[in-house]
Amino acid sequence: DAGITQSPRHKVTETGTPVTLRCHQTENHRYMYWYRQDPGHGLRLIHYSYGVKDTDKGEVSDGYSVSRSKTEDFLLTLESATSSQTSVYFCAIIFSSLYNEQFFGPGTRLTVL
């Protein structure tokens, strides 16, 4: 357990509604990441953060925004959810150490109807 929690763990929503997913860490690690996982695509990077208020885009950032107002929380927002955003979303952090190992949260399963 790397001290990473994600909420909610499951969510069903309708097309066009806003959705916010939360990633929370219990330690002050600098780097946090959001990925989505879909069959046949592996994990794709959506956005990442390298500090409070410091974020950057990943491979599939269209339709997503992020915010990091404090070190321990990294929020992923779908402004207007679409069915193509149905996926499993994983948050990850980099442990600040010699190896900079990356650890993952438990995931959030999002279904957009």
Next chain:
Amino acid sequence: ELKVEQNPLFLSMQEGKNYTIYCNYSTTSDRLYWYRQDPGKSLESLFVLLSNGAVKQEGRLMASLDTKARLSTLHITAAVHDLSATYFCAVVIRDKIIFGKGTRLHILP
């Protein structure tokens, strides 16, 4: 743009056999990760490879890195059913971490 390719994408093998999963990437990288994922679960960190020639081993799994060839391998020795899972490599360039599509490994008893 960094591209990461794993092969094979699916592998079915008998217990007791050896096999290798390959991870190729397109640009110079800072480090490389290997992960395991069981169905319906999150990803579990297996190895972090930092430098050219790095080799790490844990049980029946051994990972290596050749930065000049931009190639990492994950070798499975004398496979057992418990190693059935999906294995991912991920490559770091500056702060971005890009994953391969994964290799689904099925080990037959």
